[in-house]
Amino acid sequence: MPLSPLLRDLLTTPGPSGYERPAAEVWRAAARDFSEDVRADVAGSSVAVVPGDGGGPLVAVVGHIDEIGLVVTHIDDEGMLWFTNVGGWDPIILVGQRLAVQTQAGEIPGVVGKKPIHLLKNDEREKAPKLTDLHIDIGAKDGDEARSLVRIGDVAVISGEPVELPNGRVVSRSMDNRLGCYVALEATRRVADRGGAPGDVAAVAVTQEETTFGGATTTAYSLAPQIAIVVDVTHATDAPGIPVREMGKHELGSGAVIGRGPVLHPRVFELLHETAQAEGLPFTVESHVGRGTSTDADAIHRSRAGIACGLVSIPLRYMHSPVELVSLDDVEAAIALIAAFTHRLTTDTDLLR
DSSP: OOOOHHHHHHHHSOOBTTOOHHHHHHHHHHHTTTOSEEEEOTTSOEEEEEOOSSOOOOEEEEEEOOBOEEEEEEEOTTSOEEEEEESOOOHHHHTTOEEEEEETTEEEEEEEEOOOGGGOOHHHHTSOOOGGGOEEEOOOSSHHHHHHHOOTTOEEEEOOOOEEEGGGEEEESOHHHHHHHHHHHHHHHHHHHTTOOSSOEEEEEESOTTTTOHHHHHHHHHHOOSEEEEEEEEEOTTSTTOOHHHHOOOOTTSOEEEEESTTSOHHHHHHHHHHHHHHTOOEEEEEOOSSOOSSTHHHHTTSTTOOEEEEEEEEEBSOSSTTEEEEHHHHHHHHHHHHHHHTTOOTTOOOOO
């Protein structure tokens, strides 16, 4: 299964939390291929609705369009940019990375720099760098030139094209969670191709999951679905160092991961489970036993009088890095599962707990 042009466009278009518009515009353009009702809002989130034909519940399929990034906090007189994180970074990953800085005039290149290893003292060599040890170099000759190109609050993402590996595996930045938005689009497209589901189905790309859950909060309120299937990534447990006994077993190639836990509605879980079995789709189950799922479901399930949430995840290695790695077979399994799930809902589907 090769990487689709649409998924490549989504993965390579910048969109850190709070600055998602370029990626959102790619998503909306694709949604117009199958939906005559594509909406955007002031939070930056997007919705594409496919009408139902049988009076069933409105189902929202939700991915978050934002990615982690960096934001400029200071420009010094030597022309170096100092920054902090947008979303969760391990600082050691940033050392030596090439960046695309998003400015008012367009994208400019930069690199993340730090003191060279030759100049580090012995005790410094034994410590991981902190964000405050790192800076961005855009090649400016001094602070005035840097300030003419970049403003405080400009954001940056790591540069790099997706790389296709053997066995249908792909490496890229922003898999978390352009994958979820792609699955939402493609599952809803399949519903449209089949002439609709019993109820309306809405593909949704929400903003700011990595920082505030803002887009999920506002869209859950305005759209008011009866059911929401949140699509995100989870840790693939076949990478070294992953505690399988704590997290369960969700290897690359094992299919979609169906979430189960207090935030997630038990009837929605059972319907997803039954659908996967009936359709012969590969899947595993992940338990979320803590206070939440660390996904948009944590915001959506408590909107208004409550929304019945399910969670479908894709196993991913090296989360929050520029080399996030997935199996495209698992992406396909998630799309097929959610599309089939929408057709199992009826006017009699009981969502009371």
